[in-house]
Amino acid sequence: LVQLVESGGGSVQPGGSLRLSCAASGITDSHRCMGWFRQAPGKEREGVAAVYTRGGTPYYDYSVKGRFTISQDKAKNTLYLQMDSLKPEDTAMYYCAAGDRSGYCSRETAYADWGQGTQVTVSS
Numbered sequence: 001l002v003q004l005v006e007s008g009g010g011s012v013q014p015g016g017s018l019r020l021s022c023a024a025s026g027i028t029d030s031h032r033c034m035g036w037f038r039q040a041p042g043k044e045r046e047g048v049a050a051v052y053t054r055g056g057t058p059y060y061d062y063s064v065k066g067r068f069t070i071s072q073d074k075a076k077n078t079l080y081l082q083m084d085s086l087k088p089e090d091t092a093m094y095y096c097a098a099g100d101r102s103g104y105c106s107r108e109t110a111y112a113d114w115g116q117g118t119q120v121t122v123s124s
Contacts, residue, residue, distance in 0.1 A: 002026035002113040004096045009118030016086050016122070022079040022096030022115060033099030033110050034072060035059075036081045038092035038120075045095070049081060050105040059106045063089075086122045093117040 008020040020036065027034075035050030049070035050059040058070050069082040079096055095117045099110035 002031075002098055004098060004113060004115035006094065006096050006115045006118040009094060009120045011121040011123070012086055013124050014087055014122055017082070017084045018086065018120060020081040020083065020094055020096075020118060020120075022081075024077045024079060024096070024098060027077060027098055028100075030100040031098045031113075033097075033105035034079045035097050035099065035105055035111065036070060036079070037095045037097055037108065038090075039095070039117075040089075040092040043092075045108065047106045047108070048094070050099075051079070052105055059104075061106075083120070086120075088122050088124075091120060091122050093119050 003025045005023045012018055032053050033050055036048045037045050038048050039045040048061055051070055067085045071080045096115040097111040098113040101110050103110040
């Protein structure tokens, strides 16, 4: 059973930073993707960043490239998302996901397991 628990969300002013964490359990070698997605009110869920657990260049959506950094600590079974230079348009519920399906790690279809989400609000 895969369990993903996000933390680190909150309210921050534009230009600020937050670090999201995702504590994972039940992850196996079949999970080739670990990713962060977000969903703003009235919008579809979108991929933010993802890592290929077997190595390779991380994926970043163009809207966060250069501002967000995804990383993983395999010893701690934790996935991170460092978010800098936050903008109001980054406001959303952020979800951690583990993917063992085929397809690009940037797409929801690669993921079967999801966390409950953590809210990020960027406003002045």
